[in-house]
Amino acid sequence: MSTVAPSTPSPHASPAGTGAFLREFLRDPxxxxSALPSSRALALAATAPVPATGDPVVVELGPGTGAxxxxxxxxxxGRGHHLAVELNPRLAALLRARHPGLDVAVADAAEL
Ligand SMILES: C[S@@+](CC[C@H](N)C(=O)[O-])C[C@H]1O[C@@H](n2cnc3c(N)ncnc32)[C@H](O)[C@@H]1O
Structure with missing residues (x-):
């Protein structure tokens, strides 16, 4: 079983993550x-259903900078499989660089 600390620093909240997000928002609002990535508090609440045991497959739609x-x-x-589906190739590249083990698809979630 994994525990997730509310105060763990998160790279998406770094100036680089926020800057990238704002840049992409200005390019294609x-x-x-959104002009900013989600907060860690929202991320903790939204991801609460991720099973704490077993090897789940998690498909994340529109990961942005990775909040x-x-x-x-x-x-x-490290359990299961995490697939992130991001339409924006620049954000997908950023995500790949930050999460080398993540399965990132540059694709339209509507076509899944
Ligand atoms: C509001 S942002 C949320 C980003 C991140 N989940 C967060 O909470 O900070 C929406 C994200 O979805 C992506 N997106 C928009 N339409 C999409 C689609 N049809 N398929 C996949 N990704 C999409 C955008 O490029 C953007 O990264």
Whole structure:
């Protein structure tokens, strides 16, 4: 069973993550849909259903700079499979660089 600390520093909240998000929002506000990444508090709440045991498959839609990705990875602790589906290739590349073990698909979630 994994535990997730509310105060663990999260790379998505770094100036680099926030800057990348804002840049993509200015480039394409409708698709990016937010000027800033989600907070760690929201990520903790939204990812609570990730099973604490077994080898779950987690499909994350629109990971952006990885606010939820970080917490999902902490909850999984190396178990199961985590697939992130991101439409924006620049954000997908950022995510790949930050999470080398993550399965990142540059794709439209609507076509899953
Ligand atoms: C509001 S942001 C949320 C990012 C992140 N989950 C967070 O909470 O900080 C929405 C994200 O979904 C991506 N996105 C928008 N439409 C998408 C689609 N059809 N398929 C996959 N990703 C999409 C955007 O590029 C952006 O990264």
């Amino acid at each position: 409708l698709r990016t849909a 939820f990705t970080d917490v999902i990875a902490e909850r999984l602790g």
